[in-house]
Amino acid sequence: MGARLALAFALAVTAGPGAAAPKPPTRLFTDDAPIHIALKGALARIAATPAPARTAYPATLSLISPTAEQHAVQLSPRGLARRTKTVCTFPPLRVEFTAKPADTSLFERQHRLKLTTYCRVTAGHQQHVLLEYAAYRLYNILSPISLRARLATVDYVDQDGRGTITRTGFFAEDPGDAAKRNGLFEVKIIARVAPSAIDATAEARAAMFEYMIGNLDWSMRGVHAGESCCHNFKLLGATANAQSGLIPVPYDFDYSGLVNAPYAVPPEGIPVPSVRVRRYRGYCIHNAQALAVAAEFRTKRGELMAVLSTTPGLDEDRRRKASAYLDDFFSDIATDADVTKRLLKTCIN
Structure with missing residues (x-):
């Protein structure tokens, strides 16, 4: 704490x-x-x-x-x-x-x-x-x-x-409440958010996380008519009206490959056969930060894997399969060259 x-x-x-x-x-x-x-x-x-x-x-x-x-x-x-x-x-x-x-x-x-x-x-x-x-x-x-x-x-x-x-x-x-305990404000924007308005490291970290759990059901920018941005993300900022340095906070992960719910299918327009197939969707302008956060993930591998073994009620078969799924992620980001080859080639402009 x-x-x-x-x-x-x-x-x-x-x-x-x-x-x-x-x-x-x-x-x-x-x-x-x-x-x-x-x-x-x-x-x-x-x-x-x-x-x-x-x-x-x-x-x-x-x-x-x-x-x-x-x-x-x-x-x-x-x-x-x-x-x-x-x-x-x-x-x-x-x-x-x-x-x-x-x-x-x-x-x-x-x-x-x-x-x-x-x-x-x-x-x-x-x-x-x-x-x-x-x-x-x-x-x-x-x-x-x-x-x-x-x-x-x-x-x-x-x-x-x-x-x-x-x-x-x-x-x-x-x-x-998450904003308050971090000294921030929830920012509600009814508009399409430019990638440059989002904090580069926070965006890269969130996109890398979504790749890790195999989640494609999100957008840090998009918005439906009349609704606040974004889809399965909230934006936090230094003020309630912040227009830059926005920090994206993800939620709702039931469509991820990690969860692998029987009803989960990839979003329309994303060319993958199932939610178990990962695809990186971070912004290309933050590729340098993506390499840096991949290094962060590698240093926290032990802590991340331990989450599965300490989740009450998770049976051994699900834990084993989920652990194997995360192991595949760490293989994908084993080196900066792997991140560039396997993830950044599908970044979004």
């Missing part, structure tokens, strides 16, 4: 007089120990809500361990693809607290949280959830300017009497 806070302080100092002082992380994301919660509400109706509607329903969130507490919340479905019944039977959720949690609560300073839920009830789908959780932890090792995640056992209790389902899920840190 000391190193993280030191970096955040350095960022705040160098950003100038408009910068914010770093804040400590929220209590929910100061620990990696799994928690146990129960969600009670109209879960069947939430699951049946057609995309893209995000109808919210009143519900109760009960913390079972490490301590007992209860909160009134609003639950709404998130996402698009995972709300297709042929893909998943239950959607990811947005959990919104209707009253401010007490300062003593595990959920202090939380207002709205994303909860990654089960897609289907099978054990195999639980492994996909755990691998996506592991992807967040991998990026935490590479940069403190990243979203933390908290693993949870979740009891889904349908208030209409359809029974209880218990499955593994995880909460993802709010980007605004």
Whole structure:
């Protein structure tokens, strides 16, 4: 934690007089120990809500361990693809607290949280959830300017009497909270972002990470009409209106080759046969920084590989296959010559 806070302080100092002082992380994301919660509400109706509607329903969130507490919340479905019944039977959720949690609560300073839920009830789908959780932890090792995640056992209790389902899920840190603990601001831009506006080293690191986990479902620049940039990335800056030095923060990794979810397919227009096939999509103007961050990755190989062996509930077969997938990545970046030959040739202008 000391190193993280030191970096955040350095960022705040160098950003100038408009910068914010770093804040400590929220209590929910100061620990990696799994928690146990129960969600009670109209879960069947939430699951049946057609995309893209995000109808919210009143519900109760009960913390079972490490301590007992209860909160009134609003639950709404998130996402698009995972709300297709042929893909998943239950959607990811947005959990919104209707009253401010007490300062003593595990959920202090939380207002709205994303909860990654089960897609289907099978054990195999639980492994996909755990691998996506592991992807967040991998990026935490590479940069403190990243979203933390908290693993949870979740009891889904349908208030209409359809029974209880218990499955593994995880909460993802709010980007605004990640910005605050790094002395930064979340920057919302409704426009296409120029690569030159993005911090070169941060962009190269994020693009290298996405290559490592085999994720193609993202854009640091693109934007759909009327929506804030970007796709599966948030931008942080020294001020809320920053136009340069933007730091991209990735999230949502279920379409990655590391997770290898059965519904994951490569994005249209990217010529690879499956999500397990990597393709580098960093910006060519940052190729020098890509070589530098590849060296960073090599020095952190042990820490990164250890994430898989310390992910609770990940079975040995999945851990072995995921480790082999990361080993292939490290072969790709073994030397600067390998990075140039295998990655940088597909960089984006």
